[in-house]
Amino acid sequence: MPQPLAGRMMGMEKTLIRRINDLADPSCINLGLGELRFPTPRAVLDHVRENVNSWRLGYSPNEGFPELRELIAARAGEGVSPDQVCVTVGAEEALLAALMVLVEAGDEVLIPDPGFPAYPSLVRLAGGEPKAYPLLPEDDFGLRAEKLMGLVTDKTRAVIINSPNNPTGAVHSSKELHTLARGLQSLPLTVISDEVYRDIVFGEPAASFAGLTDRCVTVNSLSKSHSMAGWRIGWCVAPPDIAKAVRTFHQLAVMCVPSLSQYAAIHALRGFADQELRANLEELRKRRDFAMACVDRYTGFPYVAPAGTFYLFVDVSGRLAKFDSSLDAALKLLAGEKVVTIPGRAFGRIGEGYLRISFAPGLDTLEEGIRRIGRFFRG
Ligand SMILES: Cc1ncc(COP(=O)(O)O)c(C=O)c1O
Known part of the structure; x- marks a missing residue:
């Protein structure tokens, strides 16, 4: 059998x-x-073509090349240390890693509905229970912080937010994000802010959740912003204790992100493709x-x-x-x-x-x- x-x-x-x-x-x-x-982007491809023979393509440090983590930390805001960054295999691994280190069996994780279809499965893989919070057409699919907070229970360990949102394209207002941050600040839970579409906006810039609470993990990647989905470069920026645990999970799961992709990412994040x-x-x-x-x-x-x-x-x-x-x-x-x-x-x-x-x-x-x-x- x-x-x-x-x-x-x-x-x-x-x-x-x-x-x-x-x-x-x-x-x-x-x-x-x-x-x-x-x-x-052509600038990234040219850089790879011109330099690939001189690069050492062995394992990189588990959490990613220091230079890449510095660039990511600088983008994440003032006072963010490269030690808070882990370079991951796309945003997908960053999401899984964050959930794996935060969620215990039976814990609840609030996820957006409508939202990225991987969220409920990733929560379940980590042992948690996904619980949807609604984003309604009558609110133009925008986040309503008060409604979301009404769903928090003493079992809630994490809240995933995603702005701009897949699939609606809604960008959550800075005001609602601030209200959410204030409401959650004193609770023992972490906001996981999936910001992979943050650079793909057609009007006002999309606000980040980074820095709004002490307990926030921001997740991002080059898949959408740089049309580099196949290079599988993602990352998360987290408070030091969470970042340390994420790096351990990441080392055990995948060791490191391919070095070649990381060299390409350094060039991309230095702005050569902008x-x-x-x-x-x-x-x-x-x-x-x-x-x-x-x-x-x-x-x-x-x-x-x-x-x-x-x-x-x-x-x-x-x-x-x-x-x-x-x-x-x-x-x-x-x-x-x-x-x-x-x-x-x-x-x-x-x-x-x-x-x-x-x-x-x-x-x-x-x-x-x-x-x-x-x-x-x-x-
Ligand atoms: C909202 C959202 N988060 C994360 C991902 C995963 O992105 P990545 O290619 O960086 O793993 C996607 C991919 O479609 C997405 O839509």
């Missing part, structure tokens, strides 16, 4: 985003992936405006204009009567029109009735994809 798997894997699956993308073939129009389509990144952001703004115009023209579906990220969270609830759910509609849309979208249910209960459309692809792809979505729901 085969050995049963460990209980912690019971009910665990790849996220719905991955499963839907796995069903797509290359002929599909993919509005599903959470990845920018811009290449790695001009190209500004141009990318302008292009993304064009794609956002175009995608919204296409949704208006071809579907008439409501949505809240995203202030950040590269997602449009489109309300298809008025056309779901003939489907079992947003998942059913997304699967039939894929089968019938060959368009990949992510059903809102993947992001939580409140996401049901929505589809997430990525506007990372080029204009022609966006127009054809959204035109087909309109045809599918009218048909």
